[in-house]
Amino acid sequence: xxxxxxxKWVTEYATSILRTCFVYLGDAALAEDAMQETFFRAWRQMxxxxxxxxQSEKSWLMRIAINICHDYQRSKWNRNVDTGRSLDExxxxxxxxxxENRLAVxxxxxxxxxxxxxxxxxxxxxxxxxxxxxxxGVSPSIVxxxxxxxxxxxxxxxxxxxx
Amino acid sequence: MKLDNIGKSIDSVLSGMDVSDExxxxxxxxxxxxxxxxxxxxxxRRTVLPVMVVVLLFSLLAAxxxxxxxxxxxxxxxxxxxxxxxGTGVEPSEQEKQDGIEPGGLAGLYGESFAKQYADFGTYMPxxxxxxxxxxxxxxxxxxxxxxxxxxxxxxxxxxxxTISVRIKRYSENxxxxxxxxxxxxxxxxxxxxxFEFAYYQNYEDHDLLWLGDRCELKIHGNIDRDTMRKIxxxxxxxxxx
Numbered sequence: 001x002x003x004x005x006x007x008k009w010v011t012e013y014a015t016s017i018l019r020t021c022f023v024y025l026g027d028a029a030l031a032e033d034a035m036q037e038t039f040f041r042a043w044r045q046m047x048x049x050x051x052x053x054x055q056s057e058k059s060w061l062m063r064i065a066i067n068i069c070h071d072y073q074r075s076k077w078n079r080n081v082d083t084g085r086s087l088d089e090x091x092x093x094x095x096x097x098x099x100e101n102r103l104a105v106x107x108x109x110x111x112x113x114x115x116x117x118x119x120x121x122x123x124x125x126x127x128x129x130x131x132x133x134x135x136x137g138v139s140p141s142i143v144x145x146x147x148x149x150x151x152x153x154x155x156x157x158x159x160x161x162x163x
Numbered sequence: 164m165k166l167d168n169i170g171k172s173i174d175s176v177l178s179g180m181d182v183s184d185e186x187x188x189x190x191x192x193x194x195x196x197x198x199x200x201x202x203x204x205x206x207x208r209r210t211v212l213p214v215m216v217v218v219l220l221f222s223l224l225a226a227x228x229x230x231x232x233x234x235x236x237x238x239x240x241x242x243x244x245x246x247x248x249x250g251t252g253v254e255p256s257e258q259e260k261q262d263g264i265e266p267g268g269l270a271g272l273y274g275e276s277f278a279k280q281y282a283d284f285g286t287y288m289p290x291x292x293x294x295x296x297x298x299x300x301x302x303x304x305x306x307x308x309x310x311x312x313x314x315x316x317x318x319x320x321x322x323x324x325x326t327i328s329v330r331i332k333r334y335s336e337n338x339x340x341x342x343x344x345x346x347x348x349x350x351x352x353x354x355x356x357x358x359f360e361f362a363y364y365q366n367y368e369d370h371d372l373l374w375l376g377d378r379c380e381l382k383i384h385g386n387i388d389r390d391t392m393r394k395i396x397x398x399x400x401x402x403x404x405x
Contacts, residue, residue: 003195010190014182019173022180035182036190043194101172108169123169130304139328139384141302141318149324151166 002046009057010039017065020120023109024069034072038065059135062125066117066135073113107157115150118143273329277303277317281331284315288331289359289374289381293398295391297321327385327395334378356396365389372396 017038021031041064108119121127121135129147133140182190269278272294280303281290301320307313316330354361354372362373370392372383383395 003191006194007187007191010182010187014187014190015180018182019177019180022177023173028180031180036193039190040194040197044197044199047199101176104169104172105176108173119169123166124173126170139302139316139318139326139330140304141320141326141328142384145320145324145326154166 006039006043006046009042009061013058013061014039016125017061020062020124021065021069023105023120023124024066024113024116025072026109030072034065034068037068041068056131058125059127059131062121062127063135063137070113104154104158107154110157111150111153115146115153118146119150119154122147272300273317274300274303277315280305280315284313284331284333288333288379289376289399289401290331291329291383291395291398292400293395294319294327295321295387295394298325298327301326325385325387327383327387330380330382330384332380332382354393354396356393357399357401359399359401361396363392374399 014035018031018035021034021038022028025031025034038061042061045064108116111119117136118132121132122129127135129140129143132143136143269281269290272292273281273290277300281288298319298321300317302318304316304318305314312332312334314330314332316328319327319329352363354363359374362375364371364373368386370385370387370389372392372395374381381399383392385392385395
């Protein structure tokens with residue numbers, strides 16, 4: 001039973017978690033490691049989730065993924081890895097993709113970590129402010145404030161990017 | 164670019180970044196080889212020095228509170244601090260209720276919804292009675308987790324990006340696991356205020372003050388200055404705990 005449930009989680013969320021990790025970390029190899037580690041940790045803690053957590057499985061998985069990305073981000077910083085190139089290469093790889101979309105992803109990736117978290121969860125994972133608050137362990141008000149701040153920064157960036 | 168299109172842009176730009184069926188099988192196979200943790204299990208694999216300091220401080224806190232019936236154990240899991248409460252809670256006496264905060268009087272500061280939920284909380288909990296001028300209640304949130312715990316939170320704002328939140332949390336007798344605090348990148352101190360001990364930690368612009376009692380907690384969070392945090396803590400009324 002738990003095998004089926006776990007497989008359903010991986011099938012359903014692996015790709016979106018991988019892409020989230022990539023935008024978060026800016027490095028394809030690290031993103032893949034972070035995605036896998038998310039599911040390994042979810043497997044180990046599955047029984048805790050069933051027993052205690054009053055949140056959706058998606059929120060729970062995203063919480064794990066974000067904690068892992070946060071850890072990776074710190075160790076990456078310590079190792080002085082240059083993440084910009086990897087992100088640029090991958091996002092610019094497909095020339096048929098409109099420049100506007102590529103720049104949008106790069107701009108999101110360039111946001112400060114806390115702002116990037118809320119933007120990814122709200123706009124990419126379609127989570128509500130309340131769900132994000134539970135996922136990040138902060139109040140809904142703080143999520144709203146961070147969203148407002150992130151939107152302001154992105155809108156300014158996109159104005160500057162506009163021809 | 165419109166904000167609502169962010170999701171589509173990410174999927175479109177990263178369309179080549181998929182997890183194949185083969186990869187899914189691989190993840191499932193590798194996961195199955197890993198042992199599952201029992202509920203409440205706390206891995207120490209990622210334990211770091213700052214968190215160990217926190218554990219020590221919570222132990223000292225339990226000892227320092229003395230007559231206050233704190234009975235909990237602390238452990239570390241994946242960079243989080245987990246506190247497990249045990250024992251029986253102490254409900255306030257009628258006299259204590261009379262000496263305590265008048266729930267109706269809270270409405271002016273915390274708003275009517277918060278005050279009403281506080282009155283229904285069943286246990287009189289400590290609460291700050293001073294919030295800096297210019298801040299007003301922005302939202303309140305009340306939730307229950309089955310028969311495990313209930314939590315009431317009020318969020319204040321001054322209209323800018325400054326926020327202050329006050330959270331009280333109460334665990335039922337059935338609760339075996341409770342709070343999880345994100346501790347890394349934090350500095351930690353112990354603050355003694357009006358005879359009560361708070362754990363204080365700061366993470367960049369965010370400040371947190373935490374007091375733990377018997378199956379209950381008060382947490383004050385704000386991206387405000389440290390002195391203001393102290394003033395808020397000094398204003399806390401302790402109806403049940405004196």
